[in-house]
Amino acid sequence: MEGExxxxxxxxxxxxxxxxxxxxxxxxxxLRFPGQAAQYGGGAFMLAYFIALILIGLPLCWAxxxxxxxxxxxxxxxxxxxxxxLLGKRWGKYIGVIGIVIPVIIYMYYAFIESWCLAYAAQYxxxxxxxSSVKESTAAFLNFTGAGENGSVFRKDFKEVGIFLCIxxxxxxxxxxxxxxxxxxxxxxxxMPLLFICGVxxxxxxxxxxxxxxxxxENSLNNGLGFMxxxxxxxxxxxxxxxxxxxxxxxxxxxxxxxxLRALSEPNLRIRKMGPLELLRNPQLWLAAAGxxxxxxxxxxxxxxTYASYLRREDDVVLSGFxxxxxxxxxEVALGGLITIPAAVAFLxxxxxxxxxxFGLGFVALPMVFTMMPWGNFFGFLFYFFLFLAAITSSISxxxxxxxxxxxxxxxxxxxSCLILGSITTAGMLFVVYFSKDFKALDTLDxxxxxxxxxxxxxxxxxxxxxxxxxxxxxxxxxxGALMKIPKIFKWILRWVSPVFLLVxxxxxxxxxxxxxxxxxxxxxxxxxxxxxxxxxxxxxxxxVGLILxxxxxxxxxxxxxxxxxxxxxxxxxx
Amino acid sequence: xxxxxxxxxxxxVSVVTIAFIWSVVRVMCSADEKHMVHGLGMDPNxxxxxxxxxxxxxxxxxx
Numbered sequence: 001m002e003g004e005x006x007x008x009x010x011x012x013x014x015x016x017x018x019x020x021x022x023x024x025x026x027x028x029x030x031l032r033f034p035g036q037a038a039q040y041g042g043g044a045f046m047l048a049y050f051i052a053l054i055l056i057g058l059p060l061c062w063a064x065x066x067x068x069x070x071x072x073x074x075x076x077x078x079x080x081x082x083x084x085x086l087l088g089k090r091w092g093k094y095i096g097v098i099g100i101v102i103p104v105i106i107y108m109y110y111a112f113i114e115s116w117c118l119a120y121a122a123q124y125x126x127x128x129x130x131x132s133s134v135k136e137s138t139a140a141f142l143n144f145t146g147a148g149e150n151g152s153v154f155r156k157d158f159k160e161v162g163i164f165l166c167i168x169x170x171x172x173x174x175x176x177x178x179x180x181x182x183x184x185x186x187x188x189x190x191x192m193p194l195l196f197i198c199g200v201x202x203x204x205x206x207x208x209x210x211x212x213x214x215x216x217x218e219n220s221l222n223n224g225l226g227f228m229x230x231x232x233x234x235x236x237x238x239x240x241x242x243x244x245x246x247x248x249x250x251x252x253x254x255x256x257x258x259x260x261l262r263a264l265s266e267p268n269l270r271i272r273k274m275g276p277l278e279l280l281r282n283p284q285l286w287l288a289a290a291g292x293x294x295x296x297x298x299x300x301x302x303x304x305x306t307y308a309s310y311l312r313r314e315d316d317v318v319l320s321g322f323x324x325x326x327x328x329x330x331x332e333v334a335l336g337g338l339i340t341i342p343a344a345v346a347f348l349x350x351x352x353x354x355x356x357x358x359f360g361l362g363f364v365a366l367p368m369v370f371t372m373m374p375w376g377n378f379f380g381f382l383f384y385f386f387l388f389l390a391a392i393t394s395s396i397s398x399x400x401x402x403x404x405x406x407x408x409x410x411x412x413x414x415x416x417s418c419l420i421l422g423s424i425t426t427a428g429m430l431f432v433v434y435f436s437k438d439f440k441a442l443d444t445l446d447x448x449x450x451x452x453x454x455x456x457x458x459x460x461x462x463x464x465x466x467x468x469x470x471x472x473x474x475x476x477x478x479x480x481g482a483l484m485k486i487p488k489i490f491k492w493i494l495r496w497v498s499p500v501f502l503l504v505x506x507x508x509x510x511x512x513x514x515x516x517x518x519x520x521x522x523x524x525x526x527x528x529x530x531x532x533x534x535x536x537x538x539x540x541x542x543x544x545v546g547l548i549l550x551x552x553x554x555x556x557x558x559x560x561x562x563x564x565x566x567x568x569x570x571x572x573x574x575x
Numbered sequence: 576x577x578x579x580x581x582x583x584x585x586x587x588v589s590v591v592t593i594a595f596i597w598s599v600v601r602v603m604c605s606a607d608e609k610h611m612v613h614g615l616g617m618d619p620n621x622x623x624x625x626x627x628x629x630x631x632x633x634x635x636x637x638x
Binding site for chain 2: 013014017042043046050222223225226228229230231232276316319320322323326327329330332333334337338483484
């Protein structure tokens, strides 16, 4: 049994890079990133984004790749084993529990969203997507996802959603059951190139849109690109109780002139230009950029640690890590940044896009765009299939840490570990699907497991690599078998800048979003997620947190009970 | 879109595209044959797989 589990390896470099890139490239690249960039001012946001990529993203990526590969040589493929092995301290395996909890919990709601993408793609393919207004698009989305009422998915359209959920689960677990090289790697070797082809085809269509409706010249590709990329913002502000609050982003001459006329007649309105320096002074922009880099690269999830543990000792991690980062960056900036927002503005105008969240943009605004677009059914299918590919390559990666852990801790075969994890994730997924009202369960799981725990684990990992294992030995380990040199400046960045930057970002996030404080002397407000748990208890939110805790405790119990993590059975690294 | 917007867009997209193409070329150029064998579903650690690959290469070289 042990022999079988330890000989599992990636088969070739391109395969492992595509698998890691597939894990990183997800819905966030095409729906979350454009929304964030447009909200904070494209140019200013991009500057912060690239700084965060160099100071946090790439170093953390290299750290995870080299720590994973190092522990993999001793036969550890899951976060508890990897951290215990590297640290040599018992608390390492307990902290490692988080690296199992994060991806498995995220999978429970991510697979649900993945099934929406597949369902939308199928509806476009078979001509079932008939929407003529934003109202209809919103109603279709709420009806389909059950966001209006708890349990409505089961009562009304479960057959429809259920089919796609089943397909998604079967593909995910089938690929996992086939193993690292014959399952995950083989799938990514086909899915990722297909994703690029779909992405480029959609990009060509979007960049040739021009002005789709000549009667509305302000709704144009040029204005869409401007809304996304302009370094300064022109905003309409409203005076509320003596404080100027941002009401609307203005883009294009027509819109600015209309707003100027409004401002002349209404004294509580004004138009203001916000330059890049002013935008960069906003701490929220830095937090958003760092968070985006962080989540989109899948660092801090425990996934890269697990994937890298299947590398051979002589396999390169530096070029592979860089290649995975650059693939993710290309998908995010060159595809995500040029497709979603510009297409939506070209058809719906800035008003139809501004303030839309990730789901609103992806599943309400964009279906309208494809309805209005010539060959809309074809491009609608292509876009949602493209999103589905991005999502499934990520969801597969979320399950592998759990599978590796069960194989390691319970000494079971892959088939059994797939069955156990399949049962757990299906139960969790049904919880998310049932408690669908306002996506309360999904949102709560995403906040606590998909954000809070990620900040926590990533901070631990960077501190472990930079301050506990030591940058010297860490870089020495990373450069073993490397096909490119890590620039010398990264020694300094890894020792001081990355940990400090990440700790500051994590603390700021905690300060703003958990404690509900604010920067700059403004009055803070208790976070809604805290309110849901303690101040105005919400049963669904409490159950969602209970689910995270219950699963965490079960993993914790297995870690304590497993002989594999007994001190005398550990294969210690040469410290 | 303003000139600043065009500059930022072109620079950002170029940077990520160049990094992506550069890394793809580097990875492809350094792909090692022993590992590629496993991509066909064979274990490079297994002696018979290596032997089979060796025979295949030999046959290929002999035309």
